[in-house]
Amino acid sequence: MLVVEDLAKTYPGATTPVLDGVSLSVAAGETVALTGESGSGKSTLLHLVAGLDTPEHGRIAVGGADLAPLDDAGRAALRRDRIGLVFQQFNLIPSLTVEANLAFQARLAGRTPDLGPLAARLGLSDLMRRYPEELSGGQQQRVAIGRALAAAPGLILADEPTGNLDEATGDAVLDLLMELAETTGAALLMVTHSERLAARLSRRVHLSRGRLT
Amino acid sequence: MTRLLLILVLIVAALFALSLLVGPAGFGPAQSLDALLTGRGEAVALVMREIRLPRALLGAMVGASLGLSGAALQGYLRNPLAEPGLIGISSSAALGAVIALQTGLAAAFAAALPLAALAGALVAVLLVFLLAGPRGGSLTVILAGIAISALAAALLSLVLNLSPNPFAVSETVFWMMGSLADRSFTHVWLALPFMVAGWIMLALTARGLDALTLGEDAAGSLGLSLPRLRLLVILGTAAAVGASTAVAGAIGFVGLVVPHLLRPFVDGRPGALLPASALGGAALVLAADVAVRLILPDRDLKLGVVMAFVGAPLFLHLIYKTRRATA
Secondary structure, eight states, rough: EEEEEEEEEEEEOOOOOSSEEEEEEOTOOOOEEEEEESSSSSHHHHHHTTTTTSSEEEEETTTEEEEESSHHHHHHHHHHHHHHEEEOOOOOOOOOEEEEEEEHHHHHHTTOHHHHHHHHTTOOGGTTOOOOOGOHHHHHHHHHHHHHHOOOOSSEESSSSSTOOHHHHHHHHHHHHHHHHHHOOOOOEEEEOHHHHHHHEEEEEEETTTTOO | OOHHHHHHHHHHHHEEEEEEESSTTTTOOOHHHHHHHOOOOOHHHIIIHHHHHHHHHHHHHHHHHHHHHHHHHHHHTTTOOOOOGGGGGHHHHHHHHHHHHTTTTHOOTTHHHHHHHHHOOOOOOHHHHHOOOTTHHHHHHHHHHHHHHHHHHHHHHHHTTOOOOOHHHHHHHHTTTTTOOOOOOOHHHHHHHHHHHHHHHHHHHHHHHHHTTTTTTHHHHHOOOOOHHEEEEEEHHHHHHHHHHHHOOOSSSHHHHHHHGGGGGGOOOOOHHHHHHHHHHHHHHHHHHHHHHHSSSSSSOOOHHHHHHHHHHHHHHHHHHHHHHHH
């Protein structure tokens, strides 16, 4: 589902590259934890894979589609159609209800998702008419996960999705994320600081000084 | 939300009817409507169908264009002070119109003035894109717009400065004050295709503008195409406001004040603000155009002047409210 080959990136003005020859592949249904110290390039790698930034050289393909020839609009379309992103900050649209937030990305992609089963699985059925500010952190992150999954992406990218949650809530959110990835056959690449959470995924890769170990 | 739109539709319909019924000819309401619908009474029918109907239609169309564009720009630039004039469209359209007036083109054939104004708006759009670059964010668009506005204003002053004909200068100055008087269906048909194209483009931005409340990066991460959103907002504004300026001259404040007034009623949702502001803009311009005819019926009071008198106090009230809220 995701193939990354010999990826390199140096930020303007920096002397050392933040990523230096990174290669990685994640198959459909596989869950991979990406760990590493702060500043090791984890979030940069995730942003490059999502097409939010462009690499210096190297190849990225999502579901067989190469990112390099795509312009901004093309990468946005790929992100909308094939990638679900979950962040530490939940990034819910404050003026929309839970229901509208859940359907948001799918509607951008031109689909009308059947939210009933997804909302039930996420435990959000009774909260559909509420607004994000009326929800707890765990509930908000469940909405964010639901939004990423409602568009039925082949690849889920999660950047510290449990970083703002307490341990018990974080565990529940991760359970849900893994279960949904498994049932939909989506590949999951998750950045995390936590050794404990990383151990629960099917594979783990460690980024250090811009290289995978 | 639906209730708000329904109320606004009723207000627009009432003001539209009022606009049809108010004028120096002094026909009774029953006689006017009868002539409009059936064509009975030759002179009355002529006034209703050829003078008042196009005027009322243009009032609603121009107001909707200005209100909608203002709401879209405020959402896209995430700045409540943004308005259609900010990205240089109005001033460039005015420049095009003034060139047509000064060169005598406008006197040679009637459609020359609105066409020149549209050409001016088009040049402004191309310059905004050129200056802002392919990946320019909203701040670059604002800066490019301000530069183009300033340049258009300077060129406009230059044209007036060098004008050999004082009558053309006074005609130009009056035109720039904005008016719906003496417009015909030629103006309606000329502006309508551009306005409809602009309205469609701006309506397509609703979801993107909602996402943009998260900031450009987070909206982009949801798969929102920012270049496409920018294209729709700028082209849509240019088509709608360019056509408005072309047929009615420069009318300020509508695009700024209307979204401000209606924002609290849509819970700050930029997407929902679009249809509400279109209706609100139509209501405001129709009301001002009726006021123009009632306040000084014997003088040609300009719509842009009345709008500034309505807009400035409303704006002062908004400033007062904002200051109280932040105090």
